[in-house]
Each structure stands twice: as structure tokens, then as C-alpha cells.
Amino acid sequence: MKALLARFHIDTYLLMLIGTVVLASVLPARGAWAPIAGGAADAGIVLLFFLHGARLSRQAVLDGARNWKLHLAVVAMTFLVFPILGLGIYAIPGIEPELAIGLLFLTLLPSTVQSSIGFTAVAQGNVAAAVCSATFSNLAGIFITPLLVALLITGKHGGVSTDMIVTIAVQLLLPFLAGHFLRPWIGGWVTRQKRLLAFVDKGSILLVVYTAFGAAVVDGLWQRVAPRDLTIVMLICCVLLTLVLVLSYIAARVMKLPREDAIVLQFCGSKKSLASGVPMASVLFATSQVGAILLPVVIFHQIQLMVCAVLAQRYRAAAERARSAAEPATAPAIL
Structure with a gap:
């Protein structure tokens, strides 16, 4: 089974995500x-950001600062080009309002790390x-994404509340900083x-996805979101990913980046983090909204993994062909 999934570039975790959405649709927490489920999800978010803080190496930050040209390009793709495209998408008429917010929210997220x-x-x-x-993008996202959400989304629907700022600080920023400051003692472990x-x-x-989609289902998510909306x-998401991949390729050519750095710009600059998006959405939006807002994030996440895997x-194949062509022919054995 694993071999079959690997052949088609299907991650088992993606299947678990889909299964969680189905479970939340059939058996939401009521x-x-x-x-109880909401409290467990909040605890998971706190632990997640605490461990991310403990993993962040200060030396990696210092080393990474040297290649500033590449990192600035990735940041520009992630937090400038993507949001501009997101505003264009948000202005398209006919999209269900919460899904439109979800598409805009997707473009404000940091890049992924592992993938x-x-x-x-x-x-x-x-x-x-x-x-x-990827580390810079995720670290910056803790500050930049809530700010962009406040400016482009929340600010249009009643402004930035004190409760939102406090929640961000308590659930995201403080655990992250606590983990990072404790890194000298717990980082290795x-x-x-x-x-x-x-x-x-x-x-x-998965826990946050379950609680978010469950709350949205109880609030009538699947009555508001039609198959037509999901197709749109x-x-x-497919068009958005295509545009960003093309733009990152063009940017690398214009900047005359070496092949290895151009690949970094394309993969780090075209990704959006589900790992950051799920907890941030649960903090930044009302519980009844989170399920619909996360739908575009989940869909884009699956598409980006499948496309970027190919x-x-x-x-890799092109690099190996180029390397083979550059190598001198092997001398014939002397009989």
C-alpha cells in the first residue's frame, strides 16, 4: 500500500487529513x-510552537543571514507577491464569502519547512x-501573518481586537519564545x-482540523458550501500555484541565481504552511468560521505537495543528465 501511495506521490498524512475532515463532518464534537476538544486543540497549539522554538538554532539564523539576496527573494514571494495575488482573488465575484477569506488567508501564510x-x-x-x-519564513510568519490578517481581513470586518492580540501572544508567541530560550537545556533532547x-x-x-471543521459543520458549513464552490x-488553487511557480522561475532568471539557489526560491517561495495555517486560523478567526477558511489551505497544501514532488x-533527472554529459567518457579496458 505504501509503495502504491509513493508511486502516485500521495502522502499518508494527506489521507489522514481528508479522513479527519470526513470524521468531523459525520461526528463533530457537540x-x-x-x-473539551477545543481545550485539547489549544494545548496542542501551545506545545507545537514551544517545540518549534526549542528546535530553532541561533547558529542557523546567523549562517542563513549571509545569503541575504536569496532569503529576501523568498520573503518577497511569500509575503508580498502571494498577498497581492490573494487580493486579486478576493476581489473575484461569486465566491462564497468565507471561502474567499480563506483563499486570501492562504496567501498570507509563511512557507513550509519540511516539504x-x-x-x-x-x-x-x-x-x-x-x-x-524556510526557518526565516516561519519565524517571520509568527509576526507578519497576524499583521497582514489584521490589515487585509480583520481590519475590514471590525478592526483588530485586544483579545486577538492577547491570544496570539499567549498561544503562539510566548510558547515559541519560551522554547527558544530553553533551547540550551532542552534543544538537544x-x-x-x-x-x-x-x-x-x-x-x-489533525486535532485542530477536527475541532474547526466540526464547529463549522454544526454551524451549517456543508449547507453553505456547494460542490460548485469547492470546484472553484x-x-x-491550481492557477495560484502555477502563477507563483512561473513568477519564482522568472525572478531567479532575472536575479541570475545559480541553479541550486533558484531551486530554493522556487520551492520555498511557492509553498504555504498548513502547520502554521491551522493553529493561526484557530486563533485569528471565530470558531464557526475556521472550518470554511481552512478548506482552501487544506486543498492548496495537497496540490502543492503533488505538483512539487513531480x-x-x-x-533531479535534469541535473543527473547534465552531470553525465559533463563527465569524460570512461577509458576502454586494456585487454
Whole structure:
């Protein structure tokens, strides 16, 4: 089964995400279970950001600052080009309002970490630069994404509330800073616990997705979102990813980046983080809105993984062909 999924570039975690959405649609948390599930999801978010803070190496930040040209390009793609495209999408008439907000919210998120680095490695790009760019993007996203949400979304619907600022600080920023300041004592242990980190990363996201979609289902999500709306969102996500991939390719050519750095710009600059998007959405938006707002994020996440997996393999094959062509022919054996 794993071989079959790998052949079609289908991640088992994506299937778990889809299964969680289905479970939340059929058996959402109701009544007394709803606050219990919500409290568990909040605890998962706090633990997630605490561990991310403990994993962040200060040396990686210092090393990454040296390749500032590449990192600025990735930041510009992530927090400038994407939001501009998102505003254009948000202005398209006929999209269900909460899904339109979700599409705009998607464009305000930071880049992924694991998949950006993984695809860069497969494509034989600059892995060290990918680590730094993805780390910078996620660290900046803790501050930039809520600010952009306040300016472009929340500000249009009643302004930025004090409660929202406090919630961001308590659930996201303080746990992250606490983990980072404790890194000298717990960083080594946290880094070695790969299974624990994977469980917390994936488990907390699944829990938040379940509670968010469950609350939205109870509030009538599937009565408001028609199959036509889902089809439109999928098409928009495909067009959005295509545009960003093309623009990042053009930017790399204009900047005359070496091949390895161009790959970093394309993969780190075209990704949007589900791991950051899920907890941020649960903090920044009302519970009844989160499910619909997260739909575009989940859909885009799956599309970007499948497309970039194929793209990375093509880059790898091209690099191997170029390397073979550059190598001198092997001398014939002397008989």
C-alpha cells in the first residue's frame, strides 16, 4: 500500500487529513465534548510552537543571514507577491464569502519547512539555504501573518481586537519564545525526539482540523458550501500555484541565481504552511468560521505537495543528465 501511495506521490498524512475532515463532518464534537476538544486543540497549539522554538538554532539564523539576496527573494514571494495575488482573488465575484477569506488567508501564510527542504534535497538544490529560508519564513510568519490578517481581513470586518492580540501572544508567541530560550537545556533532547516531534506536529494539526471543521459543520458549513464552490476553490488553487511557480522561475532568471539557489526560491517561495495555517486560523478567526477558511489551505497544501514532488523529480533527472554529459567518457579496458 505504501509503495502504491509513493508511486502516485500521495502522502499518508494527506489521507489522514481528508479522513479527519470526513470524521468531523459525520461526528463533530457537540455539547459538552466541544469545549473539551477545543481545550485539547489549544494545548496542542501551545506545545507545537514551544517545540518549534526549542528546535530553532541561533547558529542557523546567523549562517542563513549571509545569503541575504536569496532569503529576501523568498520573503518577497511569500509575503508580498502571494498577498497581492490573494487580493486579486478576493476581489473575484461569486465566491462564497468565507471561502474567499480563506483563499486570501492562504496567501498570507509563511512557507513550509519540511516539504520545502525535502523537495530541495530531491531536486539537488542548496539544502542549507532552504533550511535557513524556510526557518526565516516561519519565524517571520509568527509576526507578519497576524499583521497582514489584521490589515487585509480583520481590519475590514471590525478592526483588530485586544483579545486577538492577547491570544496570539499567549498561544503562539510566548510558547515559541519560551522554547527558544530553553533551547540550551532542552534543544538537544528535543531534536533527538523525532517521533515525538512528528506526533505533536501532525497530531496537533489533525486535532485542530477536527475541532474547526466540526464547529463549522454544526454551524451549517456543508449547507453553505456547494460542490460548485469547492470546484472553484480547487481551480483557483491550481492557477495560484502555477502563477507563483512561473513568477519564482522568472525572478531567479532575472536575479541570475545559480541553479541550486533558484531551486530554493522556487520551492520555498511557492509553498504555504498548513502547520502554521491551522493553529493561526484557530486563533485569528471565530470558531464557526475556521472550518470554511481552512478548506482552501487544506486543498492548496495537497496540490502543492503533488505538483512539487513531480517537479523535484524532473529537476533531479535534469541535473543527473547534465552531470553525465559533463563527465569524460570512461577509458576502454586494456585487454
